[in-house]
Structures are given as C-alpha cells and as structure tokens.
Amino acid sequence: MPELSQLETGIAVLVAVLTLIFLRVPVGLALGLSAFLGAAVLLPMPAAVSLMTRVPYEFAASWEFAAVPLFLVMGAVIVRAGMAEGLFQLAGRLLSGLPGGLAIATNFAGAAFGAASGSSLATTVAIGRLATPQMLRAGYDPALATAVTACAGTLAALIPPSIPLIVYGILAEQSVARLFLAGIVPGLLTAFAYALMIALRCHFNLALAPRKSRQPPADDLEDETADWGVVALPIIAIIILGGIYSGLFSPGQAGAVGTVAAILIALPRKDFQWRDLAAAFADAARQTASILFVAIGAFMLTRTMALTGLPFALADLVEAWAVSPLVLILGASLLFVLLGMVLDTFGVMLLSVAVLLPVFERLDFDLIWLGIIIVKYIEIGLITPPVGLNVFAAKSVAPDQISLPTIFRGVVWFLVAEVFVMACLLGFPSIVLWLPNQVFGV
C-alpha cells in the first residue's frame, strides 16, 4: 500500500471525521477516533497512543473550561425555577400593541433569557413552552409561533454569557471578557432585525397574527410568578456582567457567582424544592459531559492536524494565491453555513478552529471579530435544515400537529433577516469591535 503524505493524511482524517459523523457515531468519538488513526499513520504507535490517551485528562483538568459547567448549572437552575415566565409576560404586556406583538415579545424575552442562561437549547425550550401555546391560542400562524421560539433561542449564543464564546475564547486564546462584550451589539442587532421582520410581515399579512382584540387580555398573562421573574433575570445578568467588568471576578468565576445568585433567588419560592436543585446539578453534569466530550475529540483532532501540517498548508495556499480577505471570509462563510447544516454547534466551531484559524491568523484577521462571525454562523446553523437543533427543540415543546416542515417554513423569514445582519457584521466589523475597544482599548 502506498504511504500517505502528511497532507494526504490530513485530508483523509477530515474525510473519516465526516463519514463517521454521518454514520451516527457520536461526534466526540468520530473526531477522536479519526484523530488517533491520523496520528497512528504519522507517528510510531506507542507515541500515537501516548499522545492521544493523555488528552482527556489534560483537557478536562482545566481552570478555563470550568466556566462551561458553571454557566450550564446556572442556566439549569434558571430553567428549573421557571424564571422565564415573568419576563415573557412583561414583554407581552409592553409589546402587545405592535403587529405580531406576542411574537416580538417572545423574541425579546428569548434575548433576555439567553443573557442569563447562556444556552440556546435551554432558551428555546423554556420560552417555547410558555409562548407557543399562548400565541396559538391568540390565533397566530403556527409556523410563526414556533419558528420565533426556535430563533429567539439562538440569541443566547451571542448575548453574554455565551458558552460557545467561552469555548472559542479558550481554543483561539482570546479574552473571554472581550468576546462577551463583542457579542452584545450583534446579539441586539439580530433581536431587532427579527422584531422588525416580524412586525413588517404581520403588518402586511393580517392572517399571520390577529390584532390586539383577539389576543389574550393582559390579565390572562398574569400569574404569581410574573413579578419575581421580571426582577430575577436582570439581577443575575447585572451581577455577572458587573462583576466581570468591574474586575471583581473572572468570566469563569462569574459562572459560580451567577449560580449562587440564581439559587438564592429560586430557593425561597414554594415551587422550587431542593430536589429541583439536585436535578439542575445533574442536568448540568450531563450537559457538561456531552459538550466537553466533543471538545476533547476536537482537541485530539487539533493535535493531529498540527502533525499533518494541513492548516498551515491551507494558510500558505491562501497566501500564495493572494486571496483577498473578502473572498476568504465569503468562502469561509459558505463553508460554515454548509457545516452548520449538518453538524452541531461545537462540531462546527471546533473543526473550524482546528483547521481554519491559522489561515485567518496569517492574514491578520481580528480574532475577536472572527469569533463573533463563527458563532453567528453556528447560530444560523441551529435553525437551518436538515439538522437545525433549535428547530427540533421548538418542535419538542410544540403541539403534535405542528410538523417540522411547518416550523422550517417559518424559519425561512428569520434566515432572510440573518442575511441582512451578516451583511452588516461582515461589511462593518466596527459593529462588533466598537464596544470591546471602548472598554478595553484597541
């Protein structure tokens, strides 16, 4: 059998990754197994075994990655305590006069809930469980009522604290605090673009959302949970962001402080028991294992990619062809969207960081801006068929008669809004960089 060159091995490893993923091998194992096979081709077997089997502990034993489980448990407490309810009710009261007011309220409640929970799926499930039945009762189009919960959930990936931004920051060796600030304006821009699109559609097509008279009166929306939820989430968000930017604690420590704040707010309530707290910790432990198992596989892949030299060969190629930055970012955008259609959030990010980061570094791209762009594409991937994890999450809390194609039909309009947002972020990087540069300096 002819021996593979280093570059051929690199390409074969990537093909193996995609093949195994399509065969439904867990993504973490697909990445790790392919990485090991690549290392075994390039190194003597004992060296390959030693290199790969040390990764799980070296990777897990990380102070930086502790932020991931800490924010996950904070989100789990917030979800189990039902803190989304009051927020949605307040937004519903304030925005019910606008065309598609309940859908717009769902969108902004998703943004606010995401700001405290940090998890797209948790946001979609929590907001969808509340908002979808109310919108359907008010006569909203099922495609709009479900798609808005799927898309509002994606805002959590950008608005801090964002778990994808933490993971990107660690892997790309960028400041997580700077990334958090950089995500705020694009997150809000996306929320307002969604709101504008919903209002315009509902203004021109009355069948999508009946005007206020058919919507449930404000009293229907109220219950005992309303007021505390309105106050609880902003308090947690202010504690986290205030603490980070005043230098009181690091982004990693913020997860622990935020968790304690969420517990202190939730525990005095009658409907949040100690067993709910234990269940929240168990949820977070499983989510951590699930996410970081993928990250460990990707870390193995990064090591193998470094051995093959493929990322650097790609960088050389881009430099030799004198590819303009615009062409490069558009080409990468296409790749991210395609990967996002078939891979999960962390799969896309970890593959792109492993393979493409050296290319962008070589061409002096701002890696903070790039992180936001990658997370935006991941966010778009969360609502793009055929995988669209957030769409599946929205389906899981929607009535049975609403099919996946119906939700995807509603999502198409949000993707149109995303084209506008991405054009702004790609064309005007200062939208992303202005806020972190103001706070931290250039």
Next chain:
Amino acid sequence: MSKPSQQARLIFSFGEALGALALCLMVAHISIDVALQALIDLPLRGTSEIVSEIYMPFVVFGALAAVQDRREEIRVDLVSIILPDRINAMLDRLVQALVLVAALWLAWHTGEQALRAMMIGERIELGTFAVASWPGKLILPFAFAFLALSAAVRAMRP
C-alpha cells in the same frame, strides 16, 4: 427493563451523582474564594489547581455513561431519516460496538496512567500544604468502563 439493565442504570446514576456533587463543591469553593477575595482580600490558596485537577475531571467524566444511556450524546441523525428502521437498528448496534471498543481501550490506558499517579502519590503542592491530585485521574478509567457498559447495554436493548 431487565435486571442487569436496572443494575447498570444504578451505576450510571452513581457516576452522574458524582459529577453533580463535584460541580456543587466547585460552585461553593469558587464562590467562597471570590467572596474572601472581595471582602478581606484573602482568596483561598490553590483554588484554580484544585478546581482544575480534582473537581473538573469528576464533572466532565462522571456523567459520561448516563449521557450515553439516556441517548443525550451529541450526534447527527441525518441518515436515520432516510434509512429503513431495520438498517438504523443495525447501524446503531455497530456504533455501540465501536463505542464499546474505544471506551475499553481508553479505560485501559487512562487506568495505567491513574495507577502510576496513585503509586507515586501525585499531589499538588500549595506552599505549606499539598493536596493529592491522583483521585482526579482515577475517575477516567471508571468513567470509560461505565461508558463501555452503557454501550453494551444499549446494543443489547431491543
């Protein structure tokens, strides 16, 4: 559910509980550290080392088998939509066999590393005192062995 399956699930729940407990201790430890730093400018010594080398391995690997058992692992169900149920079931068994082999292999190698660390009494020196760090390594072979068990249980389920 068969009795062996129930017993296996107890083991997975135990792992999950270990992960949740480590996470709980980690939240408490870091919060106390932040509070002491803010109030009396005297943080707990060695917090980052203890978090990274002791709590984190338990948090990351404790619930690994429970994730697999509950089918919560991250994977892409793209081909399953177009393939017939019989092929999907066969494919799932093959994947579980692959998980089983890989998990056993990792359990063996991480077990060797953990034993070595335990034999030499690996620890973190924190100035005037030291904390044993080998327990953090010991969770890995158990977690991967539990993962192998959960793959076997899942492959045998009808």
